[in-house]
Amino acid sequence: MCIDSKKAKEILKNLKLRPTIQRIAITETLIKQKEIHVTAYLLKRMLAENKVFISRATIYNNLNELSNKGFLKKVLVKKGKMWFDTNLSKHHHFYDEEEETLADVAEKEIKFSKFPKIPNGKRIKSVDIVINIKKI
Amino acid sequence: MCIDSKKAKEILKNLKLRPTIQRIAITETLIKQKEIHVTAYLLKRMLAENKVFISRATIYNNLNELSNKGFLKKVLVKKGKMWFDTNLSKHHHFYDEEEETLADVAEKEIKFSKFPKIPNGKRIKSVDIVINIKKI
DNA sequence: TAGTAATTTAGATTCATTCTAATGATCTAA
């Protein structure tokens, strides 16, 4: 058993998710990769490259479950495709549409000196900031 | 001919778009209120309530054209659905997923005391802030 | 180890959006 698989199992245990073969493989891939932003499609392809074939439904189920449990963050930068981000800390994004790349912005890099009043009876669920950039 | 229809025609003329019956009706609906947030589906329903029946393709074609011409702003707050916003001034949004509503936050309501360094060779194109809210 | 609860899966389904190609409307130049 490789080290990543052991780590993956531990993560799943902490999240109270049954360590199925598929979940271990998915988690392993997510913690192994340098790339921190994946779509369902990209993840499926990465697994397939390692001869691990997991159904589309399972990929989606698990990405959603992992993000519900707070292990992944959903990022929506462009219509039609949901990205899942393995950067676990709260953070924001640079999005370069010309290059179709996402880059992280640490949460502490942004501070507000003024923030709008939240409507009555409501509370903040999350704040998403996307800084769209382009070449000079 | 009603006043809105006259205004709508003028707007289309300025945008160099042929004033077809459908385009006039769509533009009229969009300028009836000061600021409006619609999805294609919502706009279609609003028109239908006024006994104006326009095909889905035409609704999409025109919303896209109007936003290409700078008359509408596209806002992406949730996977799968594009919103179109007639508030052209720079601003941000409250998004209430439970109620599926979008509300404006004036730009001046948000000020930064800290902001990240922009990558070399890049400049800011825009900053999108979505404050996701939910009931307490 | 048996019983149950959770998980995976292929394939169907949904939903927003775009495409296609046929028909219809508007514009332009003489």
Added chain:
DNA sequence: TTAGATCATTAGAATGAATCTAAATTACTA
């Protein structure tokens, strides 16, 4: 005006991401 060209509209098909279904399989618990 009017003919011809260009642009717009439309129903329905196609697309693509994501979810659902229901049956089979796997992991957990007593």
